[in-house]
Amino acid sequence: MVIRKYSRPIEKIVYMDNNATTRADPLVAEVMVHYLTEEYGNSESVHHFGGDLRYVEDDARENVTRLFNGNPANLYFTSGATEANNWALRGVMKRAKGKHIITSTVEHPSVLNVCKQLELDGYQVTYLPVTMEGVVELDALIASVREDTSLVSIMYANNETGAIMPIADIGNYLKDKKIIFHSDATQALGKISLDVVAEHIDLLSFSAHKFHGPKGIGGLHIAPRKRIAEGAPWRIEITPFILGGEQQDYMRGGTMNIPSIAGLGKAAELAYLHSGDSNQVEKLRNLLEQSISEQVPGVIINSQNARRLPNTTNIIFPGAEGESIVDRLSEIGICVSTGSACSSKSLTISHVLDAMKVEPSCINSVIRFSLSRYTSEEEIKYVIHNLPKIIEKLRNYSGYTRKRGG
Amino acid sequence: MAWDYPEKLREVAANPRFIESEVGLLRLIEGDGKLKSALASGDLIAAKRDIDKERTLYIGSYGSPACGDYMTLFLLVNNPTNSVEKISYDNYGCTSSIGASEMGARLIDKIKQFEGGVFQKREEKGQFQLEPLILNSGILRELSDVDESGRVIKSVPKEKHHCSVMFEQALRNLLKALTHGDIYGSLLSEDQKCMIDEVDGPLVCHCFDVHEKTITRLFQSIDKELHELMARGESDLRPDDKEGIVKYFHERVQESTKAGGACGKCHYDRSPSIEALILREFPNYNPKGDDKVVVRAEHKEEKPYFALPFFDRVKLIQEAIDTFVRPSLQRDGGDIELVSLEGDTVKVALTGACATCAASSVTMAYGVQQILREHVYKRLDVEHIG
Numbered sequence: 001m002v003i004r005k006y007s008r009p010i011e012k013i014v015y016m017d018n019n020a021t022t023r024a025d026p027l028v029a030e031v032m033v034h035y036l037t038e039e040y041g042n043s044e045s046v047h048h049f050g051g052d053l054r055y056v057e058d059d060a061r062e063n064v065t066r067l068f069n070g071n072p073a074n075l076y077f078t079s080g081a082t083e084a085n086n087w088a089l090r091g092v093m094k095r096a097k098g099k100h101i102i103t104s105t106v107e108h109p110s111v112l113n114v115c116k117q118l119e120l121d122g123y124q125v126t127y128l129p130v131t132m133e134g135v136v137e138l139d140a141l142i143a144s145v146r147e148d149t150s151l152v153s154i155m156y157a158n159n160e161t162g163a164i165m166p167i168a169d170i171g172n173y174l175k176d177k178k179i180i181f182h183s184d185a186t187q188a189l190g191k192i193s194l195d196v197v198a199e200h201i202d203l204l205s206f207s208a209h210k211f212h213g214p215k216g217i218g219g220l221h222i223a224p225r226k227r228i229a230e231g232a233p234w235r236i237e238i239t240p241f242i243l244g245g246e247q248q249d250y251m252r253g254g255t256m257n258i259p260s261i262a263g264l265g266k267a268a269e270l271a272y273l274h275s276g277d278s279n280q281v282e283k284l285r286n287l288l289e290q291s292i293s294e295q296v297p298g299v300i301i302n303s304q305n306a307r308r309l310p311n312t313t314n315i316i317f318p319g320a321e322g323e324s325i326v327d328r329l330s331e332i333g334i335c336v337s338t339g340s341a342c343s344s345k346s347l348t349i350s351h352v353l354d355a356m357k358v359e360p361s362c363i364n365s366v367i368r369f370s371l372s373r374y375t376s377e378e379e380i381k382y383v384i385h386n387l388p389k390i391i392e393k394l395r396n397y398s399g400y401t402r403k404r405g406g
Numbered sequence: 407m408a409w410d411y412p413e414k415l416r417e418v419a420a421n422p423r424f425i426e427s428e429v430g431l432l433r434l435i436e437g438d439g440k441l442k443s444a445l446a447s448g449d450l451i452a453a454k455r456d457i458d459k460e461r462t463l464y465i466g467s468y469g470s471p472a473c474g475d476y477m478t479l480f481l482l483v484n485n486p487t488n489s490v491e492k493i494s495y496d497n498y499g500c501t502s503s504i505g506a507s508e509m510g511a512r513l514i515d516k517i518k519q520f521e522g523g524v525f526q527k528r529e530e531k532g533q534f535q536l537e538p539l540i541l542n543s544g545i546l547r548e549l550s551d552v553d554e555s556g557r558v559i560k561s562v563p564k565e566k567h568h569c570s571v572m573f574e575q576a577l578r579n580l581l582k583a584l585t586h587g588d589i590y591g592s593l594l595s596e597d598q599k600c601m602i603d604e605v606d607g608p609l610v611c612h613c614f615d616v617h618e619k620t621i622t623r624l625f626q627s628i629d630k631e632l633h634e635l636m637a638r639g640e641s642d643l644r645p646d647d648k649e650g651i652v653k654y655f656h657e658r659v660q661e662s663t664k665a666g667g668a669c670g671k672c673h674y675d676r677s678p679s680i681e682a683l684i685l686r687e688f689p690n691y692n693p694k695g696d697d698k699v700v701v702r703a704e705h706k707e708e709k710p711y712f713a714l715p716f717f718d719r720v721k722l723i724q725e726a727i728d729t730f731v732r733p734s735l736q737r738d739g740g741d742i743e744l745v746s747l748e749g750d751t752v753k754v755a756l757t758g759a760c761a762t763c764a765a766s767s768v769t770m771a772y773g774v775q776q777i778l779r780e781h782v783y784k785r786l787d788v789e790h791i792g
């Protein structure tokens with residue numbers, strides 16, 4: 001295979017779509033190449049060349065769980081957060097006595113679509129609404145808990161808006177109930193600090209490629225039991241999802257993906273080392289928001305008053321259509337994303353912004369910028385230099401400026 | 407996802423020449439507050455203003471920002487010479503929508519002739535219909551990349567045809583002003599509603615405001631395309647696969663108009679549903695004398711299962727159970743009850759002698775499923791609930 005270059009020649013890439021995926025750190029790539037070409041054995045083998053590679057798994061478990069104060073023994077590797085979410089929901093509900101699940105309307109499709117499927121299988125699901133800031137409210141959750149509620153699945157932070165959910169409050173409320181608490185922490189891990197012990201998170205899913213690791217690897221952290229106030233600890237029951245050999249205590253079949261696991265471990269180690277960088281990322285995000293607000297009239301920043309991921313901003317540019325903005329930014333090498341209906345194959349608007357009751361006439365004018373530790377101030381300036389002209393042009397096309405008496 | 411647009415489309419969308427904010431046709435009716443506010447709020451469908459003794463400004467709008475795109479088309483027409491003096495448009499939309507608006511405007515600017523160039527009068531059942539002559543298909547062709555011999559080497563992605571169609575729709579609405587004057591969405595008079603029904607047919611897709619005739623107009627080209635695909639062996643569909651063909655039509659309609667892309671109600675619930683339209687226009691796709699469908703044959707309307715209203719679907723299932731399942735169960739002292747129909751999942755409960763036999767309930771559900779799939783609809787799943 002030849003490596004195909006972009007369909008359109010672009011000299012400069014300013015990558016601000018890190019909530020979609022990130023650049024793998026070159027150090028990550030380096031360890032992966034090593035485990036692909038040098039120590040390439042199967043860690044389940046009896047011989048030393050293969051079998052000794054368990055140290056790679058152990059190392060990675062150590063480095064990953066350090067990011068959320070987990071227990072290395074409780075971490076299972078999966079092909080990513082999608083699989084981990086599928087596993088968490090299906091695996092728990094299969095064993096659960098009660099048939100009721102609580103989740104939110106703003107979850108990732110890998111949670112929502114599993115829930116929809118579970119509904120067809122006779123389970124009942126409550127989809128919690130969110131505030132206009134895109135946050136789930138504890139009170140609403142408490143009000144929807146039923147006798148037969150077995151699982152609560154609420155994402156740690158939202159991928160579109162960056163809004164952080166009140167996970168510690170929810171965990172605290174659920175901690176002495178026989179209800180399993182799952183959180184999809186895909187967007188949070190490596191960006192903010194989390195603590196599965198202090199926040200009482202029973203199941204946690206994540207993907208490596210969201211924090212400069214490789215794609216196609218992630219995991220599910222499964223706390224084995226919950227300490228309900230009185231009485232013996234309550235076992236958290238979950239059945240395996242992918243069946244196969246005896247890897248990972250029969251909980252997840254498939255030959256151990258040692259190169260990817262090594263890459264994940266390295267990425268986690270680096271994320272830990274760089275955790276101080278999030279201040280700098282937040283400063284750049286704020287600079288971007290502030291400059292855009294100053295130079296483009298009438299913009300609205302979603303979830304601005306919520307606790308947010310430091311790297312994410314989701315901005316409405318009324319009068320300019322989202323896909324057009326992305327397309328024009330893309331021509332000059334700036335990579336961002338939009339929730340506009342036109343950009344999706346299914347023609348549906350963003351379910352997240354819809355749940356936040358964003359004005360229908362604005363919902364197709366949304367752009368998400370998501371930064372990373374690689375983002376530089378110069379790149380922010382490049383965006384600020386170009387974006388206002390593009391918005392002005394598109395607003396001119398739509399007659400927005402004229403209609404607003406501009 | 408990134409769309410693979412033709413260079414031509416990109417070039418046209420990047421260099422628009424007929425943007426209303428630059429052309430300024432609205433300046434001719436500066437003082438018209440009502441029109442301006444209807445334009446600003448997106449309420450205007452069509453309007454017509456005489457500027458002086460000779461010239462008339464025509465306006466037509468289509469779409470809305472909430473749906474993802476809208477466009478307004480302005481034509482200044484010189485009546486004695488029957489020519490378009492000036493053209494402009496507003497467009498809120500993606501690259502494909504902007505490109506199509508601009509290309510449509512360029513085509514009109516080149517043709518200039520209003521009646522006979524931009525539109526034609528056609529008599530239908532003693533009434534005159536105004537039909538646009540600048541159509542989406544023509545605009546799409548102009549937006550394609552071609553080689554030296556004029557062969558198309560890259561065209562606008564199929565998924566984006568519903569964005570480019572804005573221009574044709576806005577022009578259709580504009581033409582309504584010729585016969586019916588101003589039309590405001592919120593103030594549609596009964597007369598105007600009838601007129602829209604006459605021109606466009608009844609509303610089918612409420613989310614994207616797609617009318618019956620907009621859909622049926624597409625059928626011929628889809629039909630042709632499908633026949634070609636079949637003839638070349640590039641389609642897995644066979645002429646007697648009614649369901650597959652309806653699905654293919656439906657997908658193509660949705661790609662071109664968005665109809666059915668949001669709430670989905672127009673698939674089955676509304677009358678006429680998109681599926682019903684397809685079957686009505688193409689009765690020849692209905693295999694005649696299909697004696698395998700025993701139950702369905704009792705129905706006068708030859709609609710397929712999935713195009714039926716909910717209660718009729720339940721009835722078909724009930725009938726099939728009564729005819730093919732119940733008698734044999736009753737012989738063994740058991741019975742079966744239809745509990746619910748959820749989507750394509752049929753829930754049944756076994757009662758009597760069968761109820762207590764755990765092993766048989768699974769086998770039974772499977773057996774019932776086979777029977778329902780054969781006699782009613784091949785996508786049905788059957789679940790036994792204890």
Ligand SMILES: Cc1ncc(COP(=O)(O)O)c(C=O)c1O
Pocket residue numbers: 019020079080081082083108110155157158159184186187207208209216218
């Ligand atoms: C919140 C959230 N959950 C789950 C996923 C799925 O991750 P992956 O595609 O790596 O399985 C994503 C990434 O798109 C995400 O943003």
